Amino acid sequence: PSFLTHLPLAPKDPILGVTEAFQADSNPYKVNLGVGVYTDEQGKLPLLRSVALAEDQINTLKTARGYLPIEGLGRYVRQVQTLVFGENSPVLQEGRLVTVQSLGGTGGLKLGADFLRWFHPAAEVWISDPSWENHRALFEAAGFVVKSYPYYDPETHGVDFDKLIRTLEGAPRGTIVVLHACCHNPSGVDLNEAQWQAIRAVVVERGLIPFLDLAYQGFSQGTEKDAVSVRYFSELPIPVLVANSFSKSFSLYGERVGALTLICASREEAQRVQSQLKRVIRTNYSNPPTHGASIVATVLEDSNLHQLWEDELGAMRNRIRFMRQALVSCLKEAIPDQDFGFVAEQQGMFSFSGLNLAQVRRLRQDFSIYAVDSGRICIAALNEQNLERVVEALTQVIR
Numbered sequence: 001p002s003f004l005t006h007l008p009l010a011p012k013d014p015i016l017g018v019t020e021a022f023q024a025d026s027n028p029y030k031v032n033l034g035v036g037v038y039t040d041e042q043g044k045l046p047l048l049r050s051v052a053l054a055e056d057q058i059n060t061l062k063t064a065r066g067y068l069p070i071e072g073l074g075r076y077v078r079q080v081q082t083l084v085f086g087e088n089s090p091v092l093q094e095g096r097l098v099t100v101q102s103l104g105g106t107g108g109l110k111l112g113a114d115f116l117r118w119f120h121p122a123a124e125v126w127i128s129d130p131s132w133e134n135h136r137a138l139f140e141a142a143g144f145v146v147k148s149y150p151y152y153d154p155e156t157h158g159v160d161f162d163k164l165i166r167t168l169e170g171a172p173r174g175t176i177v178v179l180h181a182c183c184h185n186p187s188g189v190d191l192n193e194a195q196w197q198a199i200r201a202v203v204v205e206r207g208l209i210p211f212l213d214l215a216y217q218g219f220s221q222g223t224e225k226d227a228v229s230v231r232y233f234s235e236l237p238i239p240v241l242v243a244n245s246f247s248k249s250f251s252l253y254g255e256r257v258g259a260l261t262l263i264c265a266s267r268e269e270a271q272r273v274q275s276q277l278k279r280v281i282r283t284n285y286s287n288p289p290t291h292g293a294s295i296v297a298t299v300l301e302d303s304n305l306h307q308l309w310e311d312e313l314g315a316m317r318n319r320i321r322f323m324r325q326a327l328v329s330c331l332k333e334a335i336p337d338q339d340f341g342f343v344a345e346q347q348g349m350f351s352f353s354g355l356n357l358a359q360v361r362r363l364r365q366d367f368s369i370y371a372v373d374s375g376r377i378c379i380a381a382l383n384e385q386n387l388e389r390v391v392e393a394l395t396q397v398i399r
């Protein structure tokens with residue numbers, strides 16, 4: 001016997017498990033609403049034209065693939081800072097930002113978690129209830145005790161803001177608070193500007209450490225507006241962490257392009273922070289890959305490609321909004337005594353549909369329509385070909 005002889009089987013990932021079950025289903029009319037990716041009106045994962053054109057440019061250069069610096073591609077890092085913090089950002093101009101390229105948004109969160117675990121080890125990490133299912137596991141894997149703060153209220157389909165604020169007011173000093181910058185996953189319910197301001201005030205008063213997760217910049221109102229929460233927090237004289245991702249906004253899921261940024265008190269502090277972050281990276285994977293970052297940098301640096309990308313991102317955003325409205329109006333006709341208007345108000349790819357576990361199971365068994373057990377459905381997986389079938393099935397299971 002070895003140390004592996006009694007190794008238990010790990011539980012399946014709740015979301016990737018849905019996709020495995022979907023792939024094994026032979027029903028030709030099956031629909032996967034469990035995924036976390038944007039698909040177009042044909043149900044296909046898009047390759048953006050801006051990305052393809054940038055790749056053409058990169059290919060003609062035929063550059064060799066040396067190691068990148070530990071912190072990543074410099075051109076990319078600069079573009080991340082401009083996009084996330086804004087061109088005229090004071091923290092950017094004052095040299096107080098430290099940005100490192102990361103393996104997607106997940107990688108940015110994990111670098112931040114490992115960094116915090118080294119230098120702020122006694123803190124707890126608080127995540128929203130509910131949250132992206134990897135938040136808890138990721139921070140626990142980094143060694144933190146993870147707790148949650150109230151967020152979604154199923155009664156109102158909104159944020160239970162009073163409870164949220166009261167809970168944060170009771171957080172121990174130094175608590176790391178993970179906040180979804182926009183397009184809350186899984187609920188689709190976002191905070192408004194007044195609520196962000198109120199959270200910001202509590203963060204300062206209680207000496208909390210905000211860690212913003214910006215995985216969907218551009219999927220709610222546009223790249224600038226979706227970063228307002230980041231901009232609010234960057235006005236504060238406290239450390240702030242931001243993990244951002246281009247997986248969705250560039251449809252570059254498999255290239256693993258993201259970043260972690262820390263806002264520091266001074267240029268000198270930023271240098272010390274960067275040196276330690278480089279150590280975290282060096283002992284994990286040494287340095288990041290080249291391709292995805294050079295695509296994003298090439299697009300964002302070139303005004304034409306940049307505009308093309310903004311247009312393509314806008315088209316994704318608008319298609320999702322259109323499908324939300326279509327779903328709501330079809331459901332209104334099919335089930336007139338229930339109000340699904342809240343679905344049209346939600347932001348980003350996801351919707352907490354209000355389906356319970358029994359309904360989710362029935363959708364799967366009787367109709368080959370796959371949702372996450374929590375009732376989360378991906379609106380970006382709806383299209384005009386599958387909408388009718390989805391509405392019919394929803395009507396059957398809800399009635």
Ligand code: PMP
Pocket residue numbers: 036103104105106107132180185213215245246247248253257258
């Ligand atoms: N945070 C949230 C809230 C997410 O929804 C996701 C992606 N599902 C991520 C982070 C990670 O994104 P990436 O694929 O870039 O690692």
